[in-house]
Every structure is written in structure tokens, then in C-alpha cells.
Amino acid sequence: MTKKKGCRGWRWLALWWHLFLLLWKTIDAQTRYSIQEELKDGSVVGNLAKDLGLRLSEIYDRKLSVPSAAGKQYFSVDAGKGELLVNDRIDREGLCGQSASCVIPLQVVVEDPLQLFRVEVEIQDINDNSPTFPSKDISLEIAESTATGARFPLEYALDPDVGSNSLKSYTLSKDECFAIRIKEVAGGRKVPELILAKGLDRERIAAHKLLLTAVDGGNPARSGTAQITITVLDNNDNIPAFEKSLYKVSVAEDAAEGALIAQTKASDTDYGANGEVEYSFGVHTSDAVLSVFTIDPVTGTVFLKGKLDFETTANYEIDISAKDKGTPRMEGHCSLHVEVFDINDNAPEILITSHPKPVREDAPNGTVVALINAQDLDSGDNGKVQLKLPKNSNFALKPSFSQNYALITNGVLDRENVSEYHVEITATDAGSPPLSSKKTVVVSITDVNDNAPVFSQPSYNVYLKENGVPGSILYSVSASDLDSGENAKISYSILDSKVQDVSVSSYVYMNSDNGSIYSMHSFDYEKLKVFQIVVQAKDQGSPCLSSNATVHVFILDQNDNFSTMRLDTDK
Template identity: 70%
Template sequence: VRYRDWRWQALWWHHFFLLWNTIDGQTRYTIPEELKQGSVVGPLAKDLGLGLSEIFDRKLRVASEAGKQYFSVDTGKGELVVNERIDREELCGQRASCVLPLQAVLESPLQLHRIEVEIRDINDNAPIFPSNHLYLKIAESAAVGTRLLLESALDPDVGSNSLKSYTLGKNECFSLKLKEIEGGKTVPELFLEKLLDREQKAVHNILLTALDGGNPVRSGISEITISVLDINDNIPVFEKNVYRVTLPENSAKGTVIIQPKATDMDEGLNGEIEFSFESRTPDTVLNIFDINSLTGEIILKGDLDYETNALYGIDITAKDKGTPEMEGHCRVQVDVIDVNDNAPEIVLNSPPSPVRENAPNGSVVALISARDLDSGDNGKVSLQLPKSSPFSLTPSFSNNYALVTRGALDRENFSVYNIEITATDEGSPPLKSTKTIPVSITDVNDNTPIFSQPSYTVYIKENGIAGSILYSVSASDLDLGDNAKLSYSILDSKVQDVSVSSYVYINSENGSIYSMHSFDYEKLKVFQIQVQAKDHGSPSLSSNATVHVFILDQNDNAPSVIYPSSAVHGSLSQQRTSRSSKAGHLVTKVTAVDADSGHNAWISYRLAEATDASLFAVNLYTGEVRTKRAVSEQDDSSQRLLIEIKDDGDPVRSTTVTVSVLLEDGLHEPILDLRHKTDDSHKKTGRMALYLILSLASVSVLSLVTFLILAVKCLKSSRSSGSCCMRRSDSEDYKNPNRNLQLQLNTDGPIKYVEVLGGDMMSQSQSFRSCLSPTSEYSDFTFVKPSSTTDFKDMINVLDASLPDSTWTFESQQVSIKPGQYTTY
């Protein structure tokens, strides 16, 4: 409880001192220990300069830093008085100075004064012996000058009050001597002054008195009883003073090593012998050997280790049972014979240094030594490395080796070589051990960047937003650090005679390719980019990859009317027809083209409005305007037709054309006049049949020739991994219409293809793409799509508007390839 109170008070005062200022000042008093309670220490109030009224008003009190409250303040007189018994030895032990610090506390205002009370020692403790009665033995044959060590007395007082001297009671045989030991202390000894005679006096009782230096002097007494023992005048004698024996270190426990023999000429107990190890025998011997106290046999009880201790010297004592006991001594020397029980050890004298992967042969990696704790051949060691290791060991001196390189290193295959070294000794049987040494390989820039694929194919829609990402190429480098840090760039090349850098740019850090502007499929369908990845090594290495960019068509072009030509220029197209026209009569033909491709270029025609919807009809695919019935006299002479032309894109785009048809009596059809028309219906039918046969024959021959060319081309390129493809390209000459199909081999650009061109301007210039894959089991020949037309105004000049009726009839009846209709053979 006092300990907790003391800690609480110390904590309280600690916070108190932090919160308030302290007035420096110090008062010191000196008092002896063991003062009675209430004894005055000093005039505290006076020394602090306080009046009696201030003692009460300012609540003068003292606080002790010790565990107990030894002092208090007499508030009536302002004196510092003893509150509790003070034992200097309890407080300060054997210290020369004993000072108790106090704090005098005043309130209003709060002040602190430091007070020190020095406690002086008084001689309140007498010397004390560890035991009041000491028993000693001495042989009667003891020689003069024999010393018997006595116990020292203790006195807790200090200074002059501590222990000073000893006195010995009166006796005839012994005197008192003082022996100085470590630390300046003295211990008493009995000194034999003359020979003893047990028959005259068998026991000597002597008083030993210890005196201190106090005033008055205090003393302590110890009674000493000395027994004189009978003479045993024959000691046991061994046959030899030194015994020698050899013992293999792998000897089994329990093996009897030797049996020394001793004899004693005395009789009775004085002649009975007990064997033991000498009292100062070290633990290294006691842990390994044991002795039979009756027979003297020395037995192996522990494990021998030649490497730890190759020689044991064992001191043997033969002691009789006489009084006093007599003993003889001999020495047994055990020589331990080495056996090969220690595996060799590999020591790394220096840590392995990192090695550059292009380090030359013979570069030193680490210094290694080998050792074996065994001796002779058992301690000879040799080191070996695996045969496949790119390192070798070069001996230097006395089992020291240098680990050096002896082959090509490749950090990309092995960034760390764990080299296993085997050490073998020459013992029988030989022992071996292994040690694995990790050797780090540092990188050099010996690997070029590798793209994830040699070429990339990118499909992007036309009319995209400028600055949008097209694709991200990526490359990797097997090296490390700056040697593997890559930068991407685009190599300069031309696209339509313009630098490719004006089309795209690339993020040098991540390989993302961005468009510089929007692309127009009708102007540019495909181009390629050469991307280079370069590392930051010294010297730097680089590699290239090709990015093929295909522009995908969007339905961004509405159909454009190319016939009637007047509709193209914005005026109303007027057509004339006879009132005698029968049902199915061809009045005119509306022709339109779409600059887009694929479904976006499939055109359909529809009669949106008409003066008389029952009189005319428009063919959905050809745009032919024909009479649905025979023209009558009641029909208006001026018929207005609004024809809507739509493509098949998403979203659908359309345009309209207005055709005015004038019904006239006895009108000679201009189209019929321009053709070499005949009234013979059999000739007209024959001509149509002839056209049909010629068209079918042309397509068949074209298909056969295309297949042969593609087969030859694909066989030539079958050694490469690419495919044999042909695609339709743009018609470049609309001014020279040709009704014959043409076969053209196009090798421009990254894709090789064959173009099949048809020059019928009424159905657009067509080219078809055929793909033959050399890696597939079957090859298909496919007409894919019509190419787009880039300039439709030029086509107006080459439009043949005077085709005979038979031709129009043939086009409407034959199975022809129209825009947006594909045929596969």
C-alpha cells in the first residue's frame, strides 16, 4: 500500500512541477539516525524567511521523495520534526553518504523549496559472524605453520563504526593471523604455533571476537571447536604414476578404458581404498568418463570427438578410509585416434560478385576455400562442379580456389546461377558435402525489342473523330532496366504521296497510335504504318512491325443520279412516249450510283409519287420506268413521276428524281430510232438470246481463267504464311467504257490480289475479289463487292442513252450482277 501511495505521490508531484513555477532554493540539515519521533530537525520556517502566521496561511508542508514520510512540519513553531524512525542502514546500505531530499511546499502563491537532510551513522549495529559456532578438524601430524581459514564477521555500519579488528581467546597452540583478500577486505586465519598431541588434548575450544570502531565499541563472538584427528601415516600407492591408453573417437559408450591399481599398507579402514576423480577435474572430463569407486575402472560414458579434444589427462585419486584420510594420485592419459567422421566444409571467403552476361572467360566470381576437421587423409579435400556448369574452379594455394567463368552466360535464360559445389575428402569411406552459391548475372543490351506480332491488322470506320486511338502496339524486351525500356516511333513512309506522319502519330511510351484527322473510305481504303520499337540501352537496339490499316466504309454518301442527265444538273427530266404504248413499254430508265460500297451501295428504286400511279411502275433494282397498262386516250398528256432512290446502308440514305412524261400521238420513239430496230419480233428475240448466251459464256470463261491464275499464284506463294487474296479495286477510267471483262493482277500494297473489271457503265464498273487460302483444305472463289465510284459527273458524258429496247429488255431479264447483288461460284 505504501508503495502505491509513494508512486501516486511521485506522479502527483511530477505533474505539479510541470504546472507551476518553482523557486530555486536549498536548505540542508544534518541529523543522526534513530532519532525519536518528534525530534526537531531544524527551524524550517525561519530558514525559509516565514513568519508564524504565514505557516498556517500558506499551508507549509513537506513532501518526501522516499517511500516513507519521515518528516513533517510543526505548524505551531514552524520546525521540521522527525515523523518516523530512520534507519540509515535500511535507507542507504553501505554508502558513505546518506541524504534524504525533501520539498517544502507553500501555497498562495505556490512555491517550492528544496531541503536535504543528511543522516549520520551511529554505532547501532554490532559485528556478526555467519555462524556462532565453527567446527574445524586438523590432523595431529599437521606441521607448524599450518593455517586454518576462519569466517569473517559482518558489520552494517559505515566509517569508524564498521568492523575494525579481531581478537583470539587465550590458547597454547594457535595464534590469529589476518589475510588480505580482494577489495581490501581481511579474513582471519588460525596459525598453528606448535605440534599437536591428540593424546594430551583432542579438542581445542577458542573464542574469536570481532570489534568495531564505534564509541562505545560493539563486538561479536564466534566459538571455534578444533578436533585433532588420529594419524593415518600410510597413503595409497598406484603401480604407475602415469598410465597411457589410445582410444578411437568412435568407441561405444560403456567401454572400459583402463583399470589403475593402488595399494595401502595400513590395516582396517586406513587401508580400504576408494577411487575417484581429482576434485579439480574439469567438466570436459567428467562428461566423457566415469570411474568405478571400488575397482578403479575408467569407463567411457560420453562421445569422443578428436576434432574437439584429441588428448585427455585424467587425475585419479585413491583415498583410504583412515582418519585423517590419506590419498595417492596418478594420471591417466587418453590419446584419441581420429576416424573420418567429419564431412568436408566449403567456406565462401568472399561473397560472389554480380557478373555481366558478356563477361569473358576466366572472370573471377568468388573466392572459395575447403576444410575438413579430420586429420591426415581424412582431412584432404577436393572440390568439383557439375560438368554442365558455365563456371569452373581454379586452385590457388592450400585448398583455396577461385570460381571463374568458363562459358557463355545469358541472363535472359538464367538471371541467377545456383552453383552447386561438391567437396569430397579422401577418408575411407569418403565423406562429401555440397554448397550452393547464387551468382547474379547483370544485364547487357543484347536483345532487340520483340513486337507481340510481326504485323497488325486494324479496321477503322471512316469519318472517325480526329485524335481517336486507332490501335495500340506492344513490344517487349527480355533485357532489364533501361535496356528493356522502350520508345515507339513511326518510320517515315508515303501514303498517296503524303508522309504517313500527317495521317497518324504514336505515343512513344505506350505504343498507342492516334489518327491525325478523319479518314474517307472513298479516297483512302488501306495504308500501312511502319512502327519502330527502340530500347534505351547503349547502344540501343530496335525492331519494326507493320500495321495494316483498313478503312471501313460508312454509309455517308447518298445515291447520285447519273441518268437522266437533266436530273443530275437540277432540271426536270422530260421523256416522251406514244399513246399507243402497250403494257410493259419501256418509257425511260433512271440510273444512279452510290459512292459507298457493299450494302451501303445497294440501290433500290421506288415510285414515290405519280400523276397516275396505275399507269407507270419502276423496277426495284434496275430503275426502268415501264407502263403498267396500255395508254388510253383519257390519260393526261403530261404525267409527273417522283422516283425515290435509296441505298441499303444504316442509316438509309436516299435521293429523288422527278421525271415528266409527255404522252403524244404517233410519236416515233427516239430510243428505237437510234437503234437499228426491226419490226421483226423474231429478230428481236434472237438478238436477246444471243446477248444472253454471250454473257453467260463470258462469265464462264472468266471464272475458269481466274481460277487458273489464282491457283498458279497461290502455289508460288504457298511457301509463305500469307493467304492468296484478290479484291476489287476502284475503276480508274470512267471515260472509256468497256463492255468486256478484264483480269488485272494487283501487287501494290501489303495484300496481293487479282481484279476482275467489267466496263458496263449502266451497272457501274465492277471489280471482284477472290481469296484462296493455301492453308485451307478447300479454296473458294468469291465475287465479293463492287468498288465505289469516286467521280460520277464524268460518267454522265459517257452514258449511252440510246440503247435499243432489246438491250433494256435483256438487262431486265438476265441474271446479272447488279450493284449490291453478289454471286459466288
């Protein structure tokens, strides 16, 4: 008869593991800090251990890390104090441009059990940039016959700072013929315009030199200047005028090269060459615009000559110039605002935030295996991502926050059947048509001692001739264990029992490694004809498991006794 039994205390150990693994949870709450840009390396951002409710010892023991998805490690953690420190130069303008809000999201990961904390660091702007003009020298040619009130767009200054530190105003050095007007265009940008306040007289003043100053709102304020040189010319006293001062169009990012973007039109009331208009982009148009758009100099039609990418640039502000062919040439301006709308041209990306750890085969449902993040560079529905696993999977995805998920167990695991799972995760966006991508996570299953050793047969019959040599092998039994490692390592032993009131160990002994049974002395059929040995196979698991088998030993008679004869002496 085969008997299975476990060593004492295994039920308590299984309960302990169950409670331990259930302690894991994904933290939905978030911690937020606020610091100024350009702090020195080593500056303290906040006490991360205290704010996340972690003991200082856990910083090292649980391998706290602050992985960077941007490829630059702006922050580090002082494991001794539990403080989050500045680790690299933080330039708000380089990081967030002129966005009103600048937040660096951090994912703080601790292990054993796995936890994910969401931490945000708001970067506050300091007034570390002065307004600058694209060119320090601005040259204009204005005919003396130009009517009072005529406006001349000037180059606008750029200030990378935001909020109160951004560009606020312009001033112009004193000149009786000119004044300045500030116009606010799309996006809140302030553009200066030179206004002719009084008629020009070339014979009195042939050239005017003005100083244009751009001032920001910082405390103290910073400024930048540009020198304006105005040459007064004769003749051609009408400026080409556009039908609209602002043209607005929307274009899909997958528009084909050569597509018509906008039709602009300007007219000049002068006669002949003075009224003939030629179109071009403004002299300070950026290379980024020139690489994507072109304009027909005769018709004013703007065409697409490069590729648009919503994820790189969502809108363009283009200055268009119309010049006549008179002497001097007069110039009019308008603005073209091109809004690029998103199409679903980026497939979702699946990121493994923490590498999967081996999972015990007796792990309860809900045990966290790995942390997953989904991203899509598109916007709106095109950027909404849903993760899925195959049907009937032994795993599930538990959503956390902001496209973060935990990969958890969701079924019975049996290492003896499947020792390694290849979990295929599919990410699909909500675009039309939807795009998807896949990633496989390899999960290893570690063994639990849930299988007892099993003998090759429940009982064995051994036939042994009497008068054998002591120490000779009687029989070899064998057992196998479906577990692995120490859980499958088997040792053999003989359970104590009595043979003719003497311990069985006086008759036989057993090799614990290979299951061979040896005789201790020679057997005599006339004294002992049959006896039983109960052998046990035990694994090295914790708790250990074992099973028994019975070996029946039959002693075979040998002709080892002489015949005796009794004589009757009376006869």
C-alpha cells in the first residue's frame, strides 16, 4: 500500500505566502513637488520616503528606482535620507518650450512586493532669458509719399520664458515721424508694428534711425534691442493690400506633397509696374516652414512641398509678403495660420515598466507579475489605447492610472504541465482604422513541493536463498518525483519494524541515495522463512513529502542439513 504524507507545518507556510503576495497593490494616489528650473545638482526636491510612506530601510531593501522614459535622468534618490535630488540640469524652456504647464512625470518602482508610485515634479520658470530679435538690424525703405497712419510690420522678439517672465511690451526711441503699435496675433504672440505718425520729407531727413526695445515682465525685467534704419524714398506711394489680414486653414497630416493649402490675394491701386504684385514668404520665415511649404510668386497660392507630422508640429504661423515692382518697392503682409489635424499614423507602443519575476505555481489569483505601460503618439481617440490578452489566459491586466497596468495571475498554475508562459499582450488604439502592436512577456513558473515521490510499484517480492553472503545486495527499489530541484531530490530509508521481536535494521540496511537494500548477515530458512520491509522515499522540499512501499522477502530453502537415523538396540 502506498501512503502520502507531508512534513509538519506546510499548511502554515502556504498561508503565510498567500498573505504575503496579497499585500501588493498599485498606488493610484500621486505625490507632487514644485521646484524652480536650473537648480544645482544635488538640490533636494522632497522627502520621497516620507511622502510615499516608506521606511528608510525599504529604499535599499526594496530596490527603489526612478526609471526615466525620456532617456535623461533628471532625478536620483539619496538612499540614506530618502530624499529625491536633482541629478541633472533642468532647463524648463528646453524641456517644455513655452507651454504654460511644465510637469515631469516620474514612476517610482519598489520591489518585493512590486509597487508603482506616481510622482509629478512641476518645473517653475525663472527669468533666465532676455527677449531677443532675429536680427539686431532692421532696414526699411519708405517712400516720402506714404500716407500718415501706414503700418509696417516689424520682426517680433522671442523670449523662451513663460508667464510673467515672458515678453510683455515694446518701446521705441523718440522720433516725431514714427510711433509703435503692438498687435496680438494667434497664440498670444505680441508683434510690433511701426506706424507713420507724421509725413516724411526726404529733403529734410533722408534716413531715420530708431531703437526698438522688447521688455519682459520679470522682476527685475530683462530686455533686448534692435536697430531700425529707415531710408526715405520717393514715388510709388501705395502698398499692396491683402483681401484678409489673416487666412486660416486646416490640413490633415497625411496630405500629399503638392496639395493646395491656401489661396492668398493682394491688390495694389498703383498703375503699371507699381501695381504688379509678387508674392513670397516673409524674410524671416524659418527653415522649418520653408521645408514644408512653397508659394507661387505670381498667384499667391501656397502649396505643400514636404511632409506634415502632427506629432512634431501641430500648427504653423506663416508671414506672407506681397511686393509691387515699383521704385522703391512697396510691401504688404498677411498671416497664414495652418492647423494640422491628427490622423491615426502611429501604432501603440507597449513598455514593460518592471521586468517580470518568476511566479510560484501556488501563487493566488491577483499576484502581480509585471508592470506594463501603453503609449501612443497620436492624439484624441487615435491616442487612446486598450490592452488585451488572449482568451482563456492564465493571466489578466489590471488597469492602474494613465495607461498603466499590472499583469496579474488569473488561473491555476501548474509547473509540472507548463513551466514557462509566453504571454502575448495586444495594444489597440481607438483610431479609424485602429492600429495595434503586440509584445510577449515571458513568465517563468517556479516549483512548489506539491508532488510526493512515487515508487515504481506499491510492493515488491524478493526471493533470497538461505546462507547468502552478508553484505550482498538483496534488491533495489526506485521512486520518481514530478517536482524539480530540491523538491524532486529523493532519499530512501527503511521504517523501523520487528522481525521475530528483533528490529528489522538488524537484518538489512539501505543505501539512502540509490534505494539498494543489503543483507546484514546470512539467513537460515529453518529459522526465518519470510519477513517484510517497509521502505520510504522522501523528497527534500519544504515541507517535505514522502511515500512508502512494502518489500516481501522470501527465504528459499537449501539442502544444508544431514539426514538422521535412529537404531533400535533391543533388536
